Amino acid sequence: MKKGSLYILGILFVASLNIYSKCNIEEECINCVVEQAVAHKVVVDTVKGTYITIYPVMTPSNHSMCDSMVYNPDMGAYVPPHYLYKFQKECTAEEARDSLLAGNDTACPCRINPDTLYNDKKNTYFHIGGIEKFPYNRLIIKTTSDTTKLRTYTDYDNKNNLFIGEVAMDTTLGYYEYNNTKPLASGVYSYMLIMYKEEQHYTQIGDTITGNFVIIRSPRAKNVKCRKEAFDADDPLLKD
Numbered sequence: 001m002k003k004g005s006l007y008i009l010g011i012l013f014v015a016s017l018n019i020y021s022k023c024n025i026e027e028e029c030i031n032c033v034v035e036q037a038v039a040h041k042v043v044v045d046t047v048k049g050t051y052i053t054i055y056p057v058m059t060p061s062n063h064s065m066c067d068s069m070v071y072n073p074d075m076g077a078y079v080p081p082h083y084l085y086k087f088q089k090e091c092t093a094e095e096a097r098d099s100l101l102a103g104n105d106t107a108c109p110c111r112i113n114p115d116t117l118y119n120d121k122k123n124t125y126f127h128i129g130g131i132e133k134f135p136y137n138r139l140i141i142k143t144t145s146d147t148t149k150l151r152t153y154t155d156y157d158n159k160n161n162l163f164i165g166e167v168a169m170d171t172t173l174g175y176y177e178y179n180n181t182k183p184l185a186s187g188v189y190s191y192m193l194i195m196y197k198e199e200q201h202y203t204q205i206g207d208t209i210t211g212n213f214v215i216i217r218s219p220r221a222k223n224v225k226c227r228k229e230a231f232d233a234d235d236p237l238l239k240d
Contacts, residue, residue, distance in 0.1 A: 056213035060165030186221035
């Protein structure tokens with residue numbers, strides 16, 4: 001092959017890499033393939049052909065008012081989830097926390113959260129297809145660094161016992177809208193799923209299943225290659 005042709009192929013190859021990975025260099029951008037947050041079909045019993053499918057993309061509902069601040073476990077702090085206009089009062093995380101500690105849970109930062117526009121029924125929880133076949137299980141939600149366990153579910157069922165992108169909070173920080181929990185910020189997290197044969201959770205079925213998943217709360221959490229990894233592929237927040 002001529003040198004000129006090789007040079008052109010090289011340029012095309014580099015360009016394709018840039019297109020594929022450009023999401024990674026943007027602020028608040030998630031590439032589901034790069035982050036290995038891909039739908040995971042696991043055959044549990046090869047004889048019976050029993051399997052589960054883990055869908056690792058969530059677009060959970062957002063809180064409506066001052067309760068809408070989200071929690072970033074890596075920062076260990078609350079962060080504002082949406083843009084503030086010039087005519088609105090912007091409170092720091094410290095001001096918001098001081099307000100809550102003083103018993104005033106509406107003064108700061110009490111403002112309407114425009115992200116509630118995306119509070120539909122699509123991908124609002126961590127969906128595990130076929131988990132009803134394995135009612136005795138344990139699901140652990142963690143940070144990707146594997147150092148902080150954020151929440152543990154016993155006998156996860158996609159119905160009454162399910163993860164909606166929120167974790168338990170320290171009650172000294174004041175009142176939050178849903179069951180005294182704090183919404184996790186958009187980003188990449190990880191999971192660990194263990195299934196058992198009996199209610200007492202003594203005998204494990206197969207290997208422990210681990211992987212990454214993503215939370216996307218608004219269009220500001222730009223994403224690529226996430227649509228086909230989600231349970232509801234027609235989610236307006238997800239991109240191809």
